Amino acid sequence: MRVLHLDSNHDILAQGLSKLGCTNVFNFKSNKEDIMASIENHDAIVIRSRFPIDKAFLDTAHHLRFIARVGSGLENIDVTYAKSIGIEIISSPEGNANAVGNHALAMLLGLLNNLPQGANDIANGKWEREGNRGEELDGKTIGLIGYGHTGSHFAKKLQGFDAKVLCHDILPNKGDDNARQVSLAVLQSEADIVSLHLPQTPETEAFIDMDFINHMAKPFWLINTSRGNQVVIDDLLEAMENKKIKGAGLDVLPYEKSSFEQIDHNPQLQQLIDNPHILLSPHVAGWTHQSKERLAQVIVDKVKERFFKRN
Secondary structure, three states, X not given: OEEEEOOOOOHHHHHHHHHOOOEEEEOOOOOHHHHHHHHHHOOEEEEOOOOOEOHHHHOOOOOOOEEEEOOOOOOOEOHHHHHHOOOEEEEOHHHOHHHHHHHHHHHHXXXXXXXXXXXXXXXXXXXXXXXXXXXXXXXXXXXXXXOOHHHHHHHHHHHHOOOEEEEEOOOOOOOEOOEEEOOHHXXXXXXXXXXXXXXXXXXXXXXXXXHHHHOOOOOEEEEEOOOHHHXXXXXXXXXXXXXXXXXXXXXXXXXXXXXOOOEOOOXXXXXXXXXXXXEEOOOOOOOOHHHHHHHHHHHHHHHHHHHOOOO
8 A cells, every 4th residue: 555645644653554554655745736736546535634635636646546745634535425425534633632741731721821921021131920810710610612632631630620621522421520511601701711722623613703792791801722713813912802702822823824733914913913802823733743653553553443454
C-alpha cells in the first residue's frame, strides 16, 4: 500500500505504517493540482489541513482505500462523497483531547486571574494590584457545549475544583460523573463560564451570537478551543463592551486560513488584541509535543486495526 503524506507529522506515523508494510511517499510542497495529477498512483493519503479534499480531488483518486486526517475535525474532507465511493476516513480526535483540556483550563484560569492585563500592565511599567484582583473558579458553574473527546477531558480537569460542571450535547446520555447533561436553556440559565467543544458543521457556525448571549442569565466568561467561525466576533466585542461577557479565551479565530497556519490581520482582529480581557493563542490548544506523538500513534493503530488486522 502506497501512502502519500501531504503534511509533516511525528516520525512514528511513517515508521508505524512502514512496519505494517506500507510504502511512504512524502510531498509537502506541490500544489493541489499537481497532487491530483499523480494521486491515482497512491492507495492512501495522510493529511492535516493543507488543502480541501473535495469531490473533484476524489474523482481523480481511483485507488484510494483510506484518507487519514491527523487531528479531529474533518471539515476539509468531503466525507460523505468519499464514503460513497468506498474510501474509508480515519481521524484521531483522541490524540489531542487531553492537550485541549489542559489549554482550556489554562485559558480559563488566566482570564479569571486577569493574567493578560496584569502582564501587560507590568510590561508598561504599572504595578496595579487592586485593578487585577482575580476571581476563583471554585463556586462557579461551567457549561460545556459539546461533550465529546475534548469536552469530557476538560470536565475531568475541572474535578480538582469545587465547581459545578454542566454539559450540553445533541446526543443523549453523554453526561457522566464529571458533568451533568442539561438542555441548552438550563445551561444558559446557570453557567458562569461557557466553553465550546463543537465540531465544525453548518449547525455550529455562528453558535455564539447575540441571540445566544442575550439568553445567558448572567454575565459570563467564554472559552473557544473549537473553531473560529463558531463565535460571531462583532457580537462578542459588543457583549464585552456591554459587560455581558466578562472575558474571552480564544484559541481559534475566523480569520485563519484553511491550513490553520496563517491568519489575515484586520481592524477587527486588532480590537481583540487590544482588549485586556481577551486572551488569544494561535490555534495551539491541541498542539503539544505529547499530542503530536499521540495523534500519529492513533492513526497507526487505526490503520492496523482496519487494514492489517490479520497481521
